[in-house]
Amino acid sequence: MGKVLVIGAGGVSSAAVTKMAMNADIFTEITLASRRKFKCDDIAANIKTRTGVEIATAEVDAMDVPAVVALIRQTGATLLVNLALPYQDLVLMDACLEAGINYLDTANYEPEDVAKFEYHWQWAYQDKFKQAGLTAILGSGFDPGVTSVFATWLRKHKLDTIRQIDILDCNGGDNGKVFATNFNPEINIREVTAEARHWENNDWVTSPAMTHKVPFDFPVVGKKNMYLMYHEELESLKTHFPEIQRARFWMTFGDAYINHVRVLEGIGMTSIKPVMHDGVEIIPLQFLKSVLPDPSELGELTKGKTCIGDIATGMKDGVEKTFYIYNICDHEECYAEVGSQAVSYTTGVPAMIGAAMVLKGEWAEAGVWNMEQLNPDPFMEMLNTQGLPWEVHELDAPVDF
Secondary structure (H helix, E strand, O other): OEEEEEEOOOHHHHHHHHHHHOOOOOEEEEEEEEOOHHHHHHHHHHHHHHHOOOOEEEEOOOOOHHHHHHHHHHHOOOEEEEOOOHHHHHHHHHHHHHHOOEEEEOOOOOOOOOOOOOOHHHHOOHHHHHHHOOEEEEOOEOOOEHHHHHHHHHHHHOOOEEEEEEEEEEEOOEOOOOOOOOOOHHHHHHHHHOOEEEEEOOEEEEEOOOOOEEEEEEOOOEEEEEEEEOOOHHHHHHHHOOOOOEEEEEEEOOHHHHHHHHHHHHOOOOOOOOEEEOOEEEOHHHHHHHHOOOHHHOHHHOEOEEEEEEEEEEEEOOEEEEEEEEEEEEHHHHHHHHOOOHHHHHHHHHHHHHHHHHHOOOOOOOEEEEHHHOOOHHHHHHHHHOOOOEEEEEEOOOOOO
């Protein structure tokens, strides 16, 4: 049905491309490219073993627009799936515009020198993509991504309006490591140490990082401590659902994880400001990333389950209602299927489904779109058939914590 070029060769990419190969009727030709081709070759070999499907691999610097454009033209791809770092979003969007193909990513653009998770840089490409007749899909992971589709599905089928929404991300998995992040350490730690923000009464409310802790009893996983954080889908949800009065994002962390992050932050190891070491300029956080476990290598070690979803309260036919919609994902089952743990799986599978929506023509309007702006139904159907089944339950009353 379509040729796709995937940029990036981490854990999310491995899960996404493996699932693409399992849907060969949609993804007729797949090319996986990265700055380090050997990582692409390793993923391709794993895919061949698991599925019998052969994918092409290539070496490319994602920051080199002419090189990416040349690779796009060489492969004949009609869609570029950006599973590299969010620093590379804008240059890859530029490459898509020059080469004349559609674009999809899982995380919004972030400058390298400041921890700002905001969409305005990418939203500025709206007219360029419209005029080119091309589609750009932003944030097709789980959060952002599925959580935004969940919200749209609720507003389409269960609620007329959404007054408040809480996004709850729980990872109940254990990998046995003293300290490790579940996805790219550099991005993960930047998110966790950033000032917390949530949307309330038409304004942002800020609080210090990792200070607002609430226990919550998650379905299947059980009781965990979750922390109020800022996450980029809050910006897009409050923009595209203007009736929302309060939007918050919560993520679970164990006490040991929080203690490690606080110590590392206290001694400057999470800083993104350059320092001199033996006459060489280094970024402390990038050095820290180099000594931490690679999340893509934790799949075989990780046990337990994740639970990610939305609790939304709003009106339906003049009556206030609250719904909890979520997915439960098992780390060991994910590893058995694609060779990745559930955190990579829950981001990689939605990336595959979003790409499928573009290739199948379900999401084809020219322009730059966040997930909550698109028809949720075909995406929700594929979640159920591609390993991320969801449940929705009406609650007796709004959840307030």
